[in-house]
Amino acid sequence: MHFQHASDLWQDFPQLAPGVICTRGITADASVDRPVAAFGAAAAERLSGTQESGLPEVRAWRRAFGAMGLKPTQYRCASESLLRRFRKEGSLPRIHPLIDLCNAASIAYGIPVGVFDLTLISGDLEVRYADGDEVYETFGGAEEHPDPREVIFADEARRAHARRWTNRQSGYSAVRAGTSDVLIVIEALHESAPADVAKLTDALSAELRAIWQAEPVSAILSRSAPTFAC
Template sequence: MSQFIVQPSFWDLFPDVKIAVITVHNLDNHEKGQVPPKMLDEANAGVADLIPDEPISANPLIHEWRQAFKKFKTKKGARFAVENLLKRAKKGNPVRSIDPLVDLYNAISLRTGFPIGALDLDKIKGGISLEVAKGGESFTAIGEDQPDPALPGEVIYRDDEAVTSRCWAWRDAKRVETTEDSNSILMYSECLKPEWRETHEHAMTELTKNIEKYLGATTKTQYVSFDYPAVSFE
């Protein structure tokens, strides 16, 4: 049994955030045909309704997240995890199929704007902590070979070995990347504003039902907040 814990250094910046923590077991993530292609197609097509305004920063969803990212140190160009997907889809460059699990959570993110992170649970060392970095914590991004340590004051996810996600959940670490062979997954999704919580919970329910229906997995959803800053997972 391990813990997913949010440290006081994070709550000092974002006391209103609520985070869904989802464990997925017995996942079958191999066959692309498991997930109806129309699910991702329809999500891409609906982005213009979610963020109709120009420039993109004029949309409340994007504005609120950009304001949040101003509260801590970030890498140049870092945005919240879904902004780039939304921007691409709105410009007519739809998000393409990657693997069944990613397709399912990308479809939810495109439809609702909520970021969803996923780590291979079997590759996590110990527990997961969301905290403000002291600086120098080890990190190597997916697709990179050279380490790029965390900055002092940067919001990070980390396990007992190193950083698992940079700049909140902007970029994940190569070491804990999910693949089509991943069998157990730890997922998390942040709800930035209290007024978004009902929509967020509905989105997480839809996500877990789809994972169970299309990928044959079992799921468990828990929530952390300022009043309940830690949950256990296995």
């Protein structure tokens, strides 16, 4: 499959810096205690001097949500929501080793990280503006349609695998106990995003190798090289 952001999205958000990882052989029996603790400590240190809303990574996504007509305090990017919960509770719930790892990395860097089960994506996956007739499945199993011009992750079957860009993924392609092959998408908009996304992509790739003995393939995308093959 191929992953990319639509050209008009690049035009509207030229500061976008995406990192992408494709990996196979994930299992649900791995231990991620070490990296989760290390990433959590990094997040706690960053939050010791400011709340999540003060981080440049989060501020950039708030500006983007505002530009899309969304109230930033009503619809938060995934990393802000995780940081907010981590600040209040001191930890994040454990869901699946890979999700736990990616959530912990997300709060350490303040950058949204999406994880998709590749076997549940039909054809190519594109981040684009919605037409409004695509189908989105919630984690509770209910079906919704995105608003026209809402940014979604859409496959060739016109299924939306995420709504409001980095706000919420779909339950349809969420990682489960039997998931093996995944696509990890990292997106940032702040000033130092290209360097920070590269560091986060490298850090997650290293952990995938260490924990699952995986052979991840990764790339940093750009407006001139927007497509990734998995």
